Amino acid sequence: MTRTQVNLVADMMVLDPKATSLHSDYGSFDRPLASGEGHEVDVEAAVDGSSSGMAQSSDVYQRQPLLPGAPTKGKDRWGSVGSNVDYYEDDNDKIDNISHVRHAGIQNGSGIVKLDIPAPLREEPRFPKEKWKTVLAFIFMVFNFILTTTSLAMLHERVPDRSVYGPLPDIILDNVEVQDWALSVSEVLIVIVSNSAMIFVIFHKHRFIVARRIFIVMGLLYMLRSITFYVTVLPMSSKTYYCSPKLNHTTPLIITKRVLQLISGFGLSINGKHTYCGDYIFSGHTVVLVLCYLIIKEYSPKRCLPIHWLAGIAAFVGVIMVLIAHCHYTVDVLIAYWVTTRLWYIYHTMANHTQLKQSGPSNLLSRLWWFPLFKYLEKNVGGNLPRQYDWPLPWPRRFLAKHPNRDS
Structure with missing residues (x-):
């Protein structure tokens, strides 16, 4: 080999940066060469002009990636020939x-x-209607309402005689003169706030989810009342409230008639149907008033702050009227407020957090006896319900909607 040929090969190796390395970043297809062996093969191949030597060296060392610049392991940079941008x-x-x-x-x-990568399309809606679950929750509420009225129909015969046992000592009832008209005021307020809450539920965009939540909470409250006032019967708190006379015996037919009478009056005294006594712990009037306020506050628009205040004031005045009428003891009202608010807050907290819908050692709320029913009803609800509203009936929207064949 002449000196001119040696210099030419050396210049080629200097100009080619990859010729100094034995392996490229994308791997090598040939066997590893011993130290110095690669250089000798390249030199001899360049001098002799043989194609086999170039196939073993340049094809591997000069192989380029599909993208401009191959990543190096040292600095994680992408280099490209003829560009100063990394x-x-x-x-x-x-x-x-x-x-x-x-x-x-x-x-x-x-x-x-x-x-910006668009979010993947959901196969299922985030807030499915699931109307059959709402129907199931409604049946659950009706069943427990009938259970409550049945418990009261049977309890009426066990109420202590008013002429023998007077009212229990109560710090409010003992210091407030009884006013019979106050009960009518309380029940009128119940009608107003309950209808207001119903309007907000009907116009809520996710009305089926809201309705079944209310049905479940009311059903649980009815069930608790049917147990608490049946197991412990308190003396009459009022000396003027009318109670039907006792029959000193009960039959299935008598209980059925009493239940139908109570259901026909929706549990209100202003209808003249609630003439059976003994349902004290805890107060059903307080339950309805507080629950309606919680519904309005939770599922009405935030800008309806005056309505929230009016609902809260109406609930408070209604509870005070119950006490003024001596229809319940003070402890009945306090227990009703506590049980209603705690149950509402627990249920909605669990419904708004996905991790609380799963059973596990860290979720102690899953030990509640009604947790399986809650999980079945709420498992497909994906988070907090937005405060959105629309028209509940289809026919106005159908007439106002633009027809596909109409130009204007």
């Missing part, structure tokens, strides 16, 4: 699990380029 991937800068691509030419680290 890009790198920074694992520490991630937003929404999307890596950012930074321009290496900017020294202060600014110039972040965010790649």
